[in-house]
Amino acid sequence: MLKLTIKEAMGQLSTGDLTSEMLVKSYLDNIEKRDGDVQAYLYLNAEAAIEKAKVIDAKRAANEPLGALAGIPMAIKDNMCTVDMPTTCASRILEGYYSPYNATVVEKLYGADAVILGKLNMDEFAMGSTTENSYYQKTHNPYDLERVPGGSSGGSAAAVSAGEAMFTLGSDTGGSIRQPASFCGVTGLKPTYGAISRFGLIAFASSLDQIGPIARTAEDIACVLPTLMGHDSKDSTSAVFDVENYMKHLNQDVRGMKIAIPEAYFGDGLNDEVRKVVLEAAETFKAMGAKVEHVNMTNVAYALPAYYLISSAEASSNLARFDGVQYGYRHEDFETLEELYMKSRSYGFGKEVKRRILLGTYALSSGYYDAYYKKALQARTLIKRDFDKVFEQYDLVLTPVAPTTAYKIGEKSSDPLEMYMGDIYTVPVNIAGLPAISLNAGFDQQGLPVGMQLIGKTFSEATLLRAADAYEKAIKGGQK
Numbered sequence: 001m002l003k004l005t006i007k008e009a010m011g012q013l014s015t016g017d018l019t020s021e022m023l024v025k026s027y028l029d030n031i032e033k034r035d036g037d038v039q040a041y042l043y044l045n046a047e048a049a050i051e052k053a054k055v056i057d058a059k060r061a062a063n064e065p066l067g068a069l070a071g072i073p074m075a076i077k078d079n080m081c082t083v084d085m086p087t088t089c090a091s092r093i094l095e096g097y098y099s100p101y102n103a104t105v106v107e108k109l110y111g112a113d114a115v116i117l118g119k120l121n122m123d124e125f126a127m128g129s130t131t132e133n134s135y136y137q138k139t140h141n142p143y144d145l146e147r148v149p150g151g152s153s154g155g156s157a158a159a160v161s162a163g164e165a166m167f168t169l170g171s172d173t174g175g176s177i178r179q180p181a182s183f184c185g186v187t188g189l190k191p192t193y194g195a196i197s198r199f200g201l202i203a204f205a206s207s208l209d210q211i212g213p214i215a216r217t218a219e220d221i222a223c224v225l226p227t228l229m230g231h232d233s234k235d236s237t238s239a240v241f242d243v244e245n246y247m248k249h250l251n252q253d254v255r256g257m258k259i260a261i262p263e264a265y266f267g268d269g270l271n272d273e274v275r276k277v278v279l280e281a282a283e284t285f286k287a288m289g290a291k292v293e294h295v296n297m298t299n300v301a302y303a304l305p306a307y308y309l310i311s312s313a314e315a316s317s318n319l320a321r322f323d324g325v326q327y328g329y330r331h332e333d334f335e336t337l338e339e340l341y342m343k344s345r346s347y348g349f350g351k352e353v354k355r356r357i358l359l360g361t362y363a364l365s366s367g368y369y370d371a372y373y374k375k376a377l378q379a380r381t382l383i384k385r386d387f388d389k390v391f392e393q394y395d396l397v398l399t400p401v402a403p404t405t406a407y408k409i410g411e412k413s414s415d416p417l418e419m420y421m422g423d424i425y426t427v428p429v430n431i432a433g434l435p436a437i438s439l440n441a442g443f444d445q446q447g448l449p450v451g452m453q454l455i456g457k458t459f460s461e462a463t464l465l466r467a468a469d470a471y472e473k474a475i476k477g478g479q480k
Helices: 006-015 020-038 046-061 104-111 154-161 178-184 218-228 272-287 298-321 337-348 351-364 369-391 416-421 427-432 461-474
Strands: 041-044 073-077 115-120 167-171 187-190 211-215 258-262 291-295 396-400 436-443 449-456
Touching: 006 020, 006 218, 020 041, 020 046, 020 073, 020 115, 041 154, 046 115, 073 104, 073 154, 104 115, 104 218, 115 154, 154 167, 154 178, 154 211, 167 218, 178 187, 178 436, 178 449, 187 218, 187 461, 211 218, 218 436, 218 461, 258 272, 272 291, 272 396, 272 436, 272 449, 272 461, 298 351, 298 369, 298 416, 298 427, 351 369, 369 396, 369 427, 396 461, 436 461, 449 461
Parallel strands: 073 115, 073 167, 258 291, 258 396
Antiparallel strands: 041 115, 167 211, 187 211, 187 436, 396 449, 436 449
16 A cells, blocks of 8 residues: 555545555554654654544545545644644744644645644754754654755655655755655655745745645646645735646656756766766656757856845744744743743754854844845845746756765764755755756665756746656656
């Protein structure tokens, strides 16, 4: 059962060859067997999941209407609000916190009769690239338990890779869906900014954050995406657009499609094995009939510093609400209000969160705003223009996801600047608000997955999924 795709599982559920209870229990059994090593889950909602599966089976037996994802077991990154499960953002400051409302994506999943197995580990407040910054535990890469799964949605990618959920939700501020998907050998989509409601997603950087799905294949993502997308009046950044049936765009070839390869993404710092695998993937697209050409994108060089200034400035503002007064961790030893703020935040936040709050507060402070934050916003405009120019002639942009494959746990945690450099290929997408998909392109000599990134125009998810699906099927489901 763990090898079934979502489409295959739906087919067997509809014919009665499989029940939701059987499917959910098979995943719960595998979680019990594997998650002690992988540590993807922060909270497992096993009893409620089994009860939900039984209800769905009863509705199916009575021929009652069912949602689009009826009986499909999945899990959610722990920065999306849930009434029935704690929402901690993997931080001490929210330990034991229960939200009074569900995030819009959670309401949509419940409305589609999906079975939510639990909440997944992450870097604290989504700040990090390894899932080592969680207050509670370190998640391990299922391909090699001594290595990181990527981050900040490391728990989401590891759960899919380890067979602990059919699909998961992550959030992507600068690559936090795509990079862990690359490290764990699965497929992850960062949709167009505004395509999926952010209501109930605890904010890191509001102009960059985007919820998206992680699954084993592009076809699985196409199955779940329409449920998640659509306008939401509760989210002021939610876009008004028509949600497509993405499944109808699959099983098509890429003949005539024009794909750009930016030279700037293949310069110094890119691991030779990663370069080789990604360029081989480009040759596969050529052999499939696509036109692949190299292009120049000069302004993406500014993406990384612009991203860290913008995201840290927004984090400084968003995380000001965690003050020990209304909810969350409150330090017991204080005499004044100022001391309450200081001690609650000092003990409640981890090192990486405090580092980014400090950087963001500095960038927004009097005398430095124009020199740093304003310049970062100007660079953002230039990066967007770079992509606009390329998309005048091309359908997609093909790049690596990360400069390396998954590295050892603890290998880069002592050098935050080196870790930040790992986001160099993913952050331009968030800065420009574009959709992008990470899919497995092959493996290095150590057997570690290498991810390839396809970037599209705004609201071109159908084109991305069509190309990703064609590639995955051309190399037999991504298994070379």
